[in-house]
Amino acid sequence: MANEPSDNKLSDTNQSSNPTPNEKSNKPHPPLERSRFGGSQHKQHRQDDDAPVSRSDLSKAAEELLEHSTVYINWTILLLSSLVIIAFSVWVMVMPQTAQITMKSIVDWIATNLGWYYVLTMALVIGFVVWVACSKEGDVRLGPDDSRPQYKLGTWVAMLFAAGVGIDLLFFSVTGPVVQYLHPPSGDGVTAAALQDAVVWTMFHYGIAGWAVYALLGMAMGYFAYRWNMPLSIRAALYPLLGKRVRGSLGDGISIIALVGTVFGVATTMGIGVVLLNVGFSKIFGLEQGLTLQIALVIGAVVLTIAATTSGVDRGIRWISELNLWSALAMMLYILIAGQTAFLLNAFVENIGQFLVTLPSRMLQTFAYVPGSSEWMGGWTLFFWAFWLAWGPFVGVFLARISRGRTLREFVIAAITVPVFCDFIIVSFFGNSALYQVLQGNTAFAELAVQSPEQGWYALLEMFPGAIFLICLATFSGFLFYITSANSGAMVMSNFSASIPDPAQDGPKWLRIFWAVLTAVLTVAMLLAGGVLTMEYATLIFALPVTIIAYLVMASFFKALRIERAEREGKVLRRPSMAPTGGHVPERSWKQRLGRLLTYPSRREVSQYLERTVIPALDDIAVEFRNQGYEVERGNVTNATGREGPLLRVSMEDVLDFHYQVSMVEMPLPTFSGKMSIETDVYYRLEVFTEKGSGGYDLMGLTKPQLIDDVLERYEAHLQSIAQSALAH
Template sequence: MNLSVLVVSSIIILAFSIWAILNPDHARITMKGAVHWIALNLGWYYVLTMTLVIGFVLWVAFSKEGDVRLGPDHSRPQYKLVTWVAMLFAAGVGIDMLFYSVTGPVVQYLHPPAGVGGTPEALQDAVVWTMFHYGIAGWSMYALLGMAMGYFAYRWNMPLSIRAALYPLLGKRVRGKLGDGISIIALVGTVFGVATSMGIGVVLLNVGFSLIFGLEQGLALQIALVIGAVVLTIAATTSGVDRGIRWIAELNLWSAIAMMVYILVTGQTAFLLNALVENIGQFIVTFPARTLQTFAYETGGADWMGGWTLFFWAFWLAWGPFVGVFLARISRGRTLREFVIAAITAPVVCDFIIVSLFGNSALYEVLQGNMAFAEIAIRSPEQGWYALLEMFPGAMFLIGLATLSGLLFYLTSANSGAMVMSNFSASIPDPAQDGPKWLRIFWAVLTALLAVAMLIAGGVTTMEYATLIFALPVTIISYLVMASFYKVLRMERAAREGQVLRKPSMAPIGGHMPERSWKQRLEQMRTFPSQRQATQFLDRTVRPALDDVAAEFGKQGYEVERSEISNAKGIVEPLLRVSMSSYRAFHYHVAVVEAPVPMFSGRMTREIDVYYRLEVFTQTGSGGYDLMGLTKQQVIDDVLERYEAHLAFLTFSSETNTASVLTPPTLPTEPSPEVPPTGADDTTTKA
């Protein structure tokens, strides 16, 4: 537990909640004034920030460094593609999208930000504005924070946190009060973002439960729903990502698909499909202009921006640390390119379909002259959403399905949020682990209290105000993360170019085996060592070779260490480390890796299922080759090849003024120099 982060964040949230509950009118008026000032004076800043974030993540994805993995070079994804996309979608999309999918298009058609309402021009833009607000911008923010935190967590064995992603920029200061301040900003922004989604969710579900069960709508039912949701959140969150949250995420995706198919089949199918295609085309064509649109020349433009675009940008900023951590948590082994492209395409397409089907169904009713429905959708979005559902055949079935889908949206966000909040307020050196269960329960309860406070202080409007205000400090974090990650990618490029620019006399080793005789090569094709054989080879050949190299390094004045590491199976593995003053140290770690026996091998039979390889790991992962069967001299030669490659990397780093040392393996405590980047569960002992 990080006591200072936990206490300060809790005090801020509790103080705001008590203020909103005891003096709701004053809280609402004060926040309204603050939001008006921000919209009038800082609207351009929010717009510019999101534009730069979009550009940065696209640059990362399509650069040469897009092939870098969120983890060691040999790591591969933990989840299947469909499961991963479902979790991406469900974690980053809240029930608020259903809330705004009807009211947004109707408002933009009848009261557009520019021009006259009710015109063909306003109609063409009505749904596109909502698609824009739920499109690439928000997911780019998620991708930025997710890939930065995931990179440091899985490639450098640092905690899965914002402060770790800023270490290259801020250095050791992230361990102290500055780092705590960054964590507090991220945590408070996350709590307000999730609380806003919860508040909007219960306002919407309040109507659904009233229609289904005949309950009286109002604040009492909304608070009861919050309490009930907290109980379910605690039950699901304590089961962890691999069970409760994953199950809810997949069920969420399938229920949303079922709801969309029902609306498409029973509604105005041809109109909805035509409109969907046109909406996507209009979005693509106008996206650059909308991204930088501030309505500086429109009367009342600042008010519209504050109520719509700036609110959504603030919403994504507030949710950014939360969703970023969750996306990183489920994306180990993905490349940066794969991560970014998936994040800004798959969930965005799902968002577009939901917004377009609901929005165009609502607009169709308005175009038929149903102005009573339009007024409900504008005045009371939650009533308007259910009023639209009541117009479809089998209305009660659709209402029940939509309420279930909304409830799953809500639970997914609440579950993921509680888990991430506990991670932010705890010191967890292993990125594969989550915060303690009691801490997740604490944050689930505190977030629910904040949601209730904002409901009392004015409902959805007050939530919008609070989100816009508390997201402002998060913009600073986004700039710091971009600067820090840019520095990281320069280092990755230097490492790659250093390998390419090595002297021709040096044999390439990256991903290639050391030179073997033809007899050794033939023997390797037909042998699949057991764990016992692999450990015996370590003892008889590899350790003596590393001991000799270490001794010679020491004689020549190098600062060298020979250590032993216990892996997860209890196998003791050798590590050679040569310190390089202020530069990145040279690591040569020989790990015992289990691998499946190929179906067709040199022995032409398959008597066993797995065998064991002796792979060489550096700070960036496995070299991809096996030392089994080499002589002691060949192992020594490979160590020297690796060392020469490391020197080439350092030389290129110096020539291009690129940092070669980014961060120690662990935060917030000083790292042990023997800890390798290959597994957070390893323990190290002196040889």
Template sequence: MPEDDQRNDDRSSRAPHPPLERSRFGGTERRPERPRDEAPVSRSDLSKGPAELMEHREARVHWRVLLIASAVIIAFSIWAIAMPGNARDTMQDVVAWIATNLGWYYVLTVTLVIGFVLWVALSKEGKVRLGPDHSRPQYGLFTWVAMLFAAGVGIDMLFYSVTGPVVQYLDPPSGEGRTMAATQDAVVWTMFHYGIAGWSMYALLGMAMGYFAYRWGMPLSIRAALYPLLGKRVRGPLGDSISTVALVGTVFGVATSMGIGVVLLGVGFSLIFGLPQGIALQIGLVIVAVVLTIAATTSGVDKGIRWISELNLWSAAAMMLYILVTGQTAYLLNALVENIGRFLVTLPERTLQTFAYEPDGAEWMGGWTLFFWAFWLAWGPFVGVFLARISRGRTLREFVIAAITAPVLCDFIMVSLFGNSALYEVIVNGNEAFAQLAVDSPEQGWYALLDMFPGAMFLIGLATLSGLLFYLTSANSGAMVMSNFSSSIPEPSQDGPKWLRIYWALLTALLTIAMLLAGGVTTMEYATLIFALPVTIIAYLVMFSFSKVLRMERAERQGEVLRRRSVASSGGSVPERSWRQRLERMRAFPSQRQVAQFLDRTVRPALADVAAEFRAQGYEVETDRMANTTTGIDEPYLRVSMDEFRDFHYQVALVEAPVPMFGGRMSRETDVYWRLEVFTQTGSGGYDLMGLTKQQIIDDVLDRYEAHLAFLAATEESDVASVLTPRMPHATGTLPALPKGADDVQDLDDPGKPRD
């Protein structure tokens, strides 16, 4: 149905009508409207978000966010370039303090994020879609998973896939090195660092931003995800501060990945083209990569990033297959299975592990686990936006489960194959020189491992191409999201201006070069750990905000349950048809003309009668015809004003559907037919009105209206006031009743008591 969700968003953001005095159980008092700057206190307030968040209907640059973030990044870059030794030593001292005093905080934060996203996925609210209920995914499963994998995984994973296992084998965080226990845990530690934790952070921010953007029509931003907590204040200095923190963290995260990438790719280009290694080659690669990034970024998601993502997945798969076939195949497969099993068994223990009882535990945590947790926190806002951007129509459950399984499994395969190949060379072949090289110079160790396989130059070329695609994908999506964070974009499918994306690509390159000059990879690790600290606050705010929103979704579902308890026996979520109507429906596949005639002859008169009766009883009702630009047929629409509560919406829309291959009739004249589906604020009810009588349609409107009252009743029964489901005094009773003449139903607060 074209533009259905946009229409619902537009209608939900209209200013409320003047209040009418009405009651549910005889009361007439009204809850006062919220002050201008307070957080939303009802779903009706939340529906005003699109209007309150967007000062302009066109995309605008957030100059305050842009200038402050740019000043921070430029100042840091100048400091690192002008005084590299001072910058490196200062950051080292800060990181040592964080590792000693705040290591527990990082560990606890990531643990809570993992638990939260799993709770969302496994709860009943996991069926909620990132968009209206009738929305469906934009991309196919393979393309979607490829984009998930390529956007969330950087070239840094290749960098650490060899040095990580070797270091943990030689010098594990606890116990002696070169033992069986160290061998079993060596690869698993790297899998842990590239496992569920990082993707849980991506999933948290991605599903929160996607939910508010596609289900409520708000901008695709961190601000929108915090609107339930902060209200209009997210549009002022407080919102700018949050966007600035997210933006600066994103730039440092992407710059770190780019810096690690050029260090690794510099070795590859040196081996392939005979270029001298060093900082000059690395800076040259940064410049070349920025040019390629600008060219790919300006082509948009559907062209540049989508094409690179799929090519990235195929090249990585080819590289893994080559290593598996030409290497120690049986050993690698056995080790992969054991690594995954050990990861799953020890995951809870590792997640909460701080090594408080180890003498050098804080130092190890700062160099490994805390760095990776900070890395994922810094990447979280930017990858979250990108994942939300490509996941419209997915359910929360589908989004979370896919994010923490499919890309993670790809990570595990890559880390296990590289890591176990390196361990085989060290343990079985006794190659101590290679082990020392992997520890002292990870980029050299990675290519040294590739050089040991048959057809080494082919594999080195393939690996360099794969690494370059990893790098370009991260840089592309990073520049796009940075421009979005520094802009106000009302339409979630749009991106920031191209010049701004080019600007951020250049500024990120400057920061990358500065950190390379200030000490390379080590300095990048320090900067990431420091600048990710404020992002943890955003993670907590988003979890709190999103949990409140899910209470709203739960209240609506409970409203449907209450309605099914309270409606008359003829009621239900789908209008009940006679057996003759059911039989006719099985063989009827109406054309657009037939549906239009039914609208005029049956549906419109039924809605007109209902609207007239509502008005006669004092309700404020709006009826309208919504233009469908695709069919050219106006669709009837009815709205009952509910004052400070969420208004009741009922729209009948034309929906094209494919004719089943096997149906009641033996032949088909066309491949499609038309349905008349009922749409509310959250999308299609999923049933067809075609063939019903006028009275049945009237009954359906009243059933839907009663479901709406039940939803409000479920909200009212909340014992604890919150930003979304506030406590509303039962004694005053402000909810409207059904119009007189409706079927007798039971009282919503007491299903066993008839309504007065």
């Protein structure tokens, strides 16, 4: 980083741009001017453990949360989480019958007494994420205001879909609709009403609710990581609510809950996956079905997971995600073309309509007036709600990792629409294909689908023309679902058990291997203790504490967005002509405006203007601030976006420092300009950058007094933003 001090620069050019309050208190610092809102400017004093109440407090989060500048292992989280998982695994393997009976009793109690709590939690999560997307804060980016997405839309959507969709979707896509048709939650089975709702119930369970949980945790963790330079973790997302307390035992406890829930969610998916793939590999390679083959598949998955996760997001997981999407698409097209095409398309349209019309009532449906409904709720709706909550931290971290630069609105809308629509296609095509066979009187298939879902799924595939090809394609697609979930899970588990300053980094390779192996041990333990049923029980139980995290994250994120709104509204009070980050656009004479429209400066011209006009203006202002007793930093630095330029930073006691930097930005030359150069097709702008990103306007051509006026206007708006934030709290 270049740092060439000017004559007016402070003697210590390497000092922190954000001194601690104790450091600041030793330097002269006059009180802030009286605010135009009436009364003196509010200073936001807080104790070390208090929750933040302003942007200045949030800006200190990175240094408060990070004790080390490099990746380090949080041994408390790692050891305690591992002990919980190992103890549970040993218990269910040594005493499988006792474990199953005990968990069944706990699940029955939860379904009877806390079903309403799970239902209400999911409804509130959906309402919250939809509110974020529809609010003015939906324009806030997961990163600085000038950040842009890292991945193309197609790649991003493929990774969204593959990370959040597991092989369990295939497992339940056949058995779910058949069970709801034969044994609906209310009313008689094998009726027209039950038939109309059969597929819709499975679409409901795999619909907006799960992806709303992913969107909530993903956007919260991504927002604090990329916009405020915090670690990519659950505890960082709770900083606005709990303050520095998230760094201690309280934060460790929250991380342990999220990590254990994640492990059980991934292990359940792996368990369901090997049960399903066990049948496919048996049919393709002639292997004997059973526990031995299932354990072999778990071991094989661990080996492939280790190989894939060590290659990182940009290589292994992205490649598998895209391949996963294409294979699933090929499988759906085959079923549509080779199956009952007209029936499937008609049914799909009707399923979508029924889902949309009945969604509000289903979201709050507890079957309070249906005797014995708690067993159905525990086995279906509550299990899936617990499943998504357990998966929430895991998928949320992964989605945040791939979504830097997206707006909150874009993130939420994409998460609850595109993958959900893909889920609906799979559920509707498989489910309606199965129901078609049942309606044709194939009772043997119906019984098989209810009693043994994995056998029923492959039995359906065998009814299509070219069955062996479809079975191979479906098994390959399911295996990719399986590996994608295992890959992403190992990476996220390692991140939860380590402190990682850079959100783009992952935990150490050995730690990812450790979690892949431990998850496999848990999977095998639950297979030995009763298979899928034991996994459902464990998921429903261990997801219960995760609901508390969901409420805490909503409260914390809402508070952070209130701070964003307070800053924006404080600047809007200044004048109607605003730059994108809230600053004003400097006024120019008509000749300056015309000259700006007709000229496209070269790099040399912009550099000369910086040296002759911008830097002297900033130096003069720095001198005057110092004369008034303020601590000022002046120099040439590189900002968070990687752009270099002269900086003026005014340190302000207990509130967010004033930051004004001018950086050169390369732009494509318009083809209509008439100034097209033979040598180049770009020109350069001088843009103002704050701690939030670019102001979006060009300083080229302004006189020195106009530049000084722009700095003062920005500074005045900064003071009013602080005052507005104080009034909001």
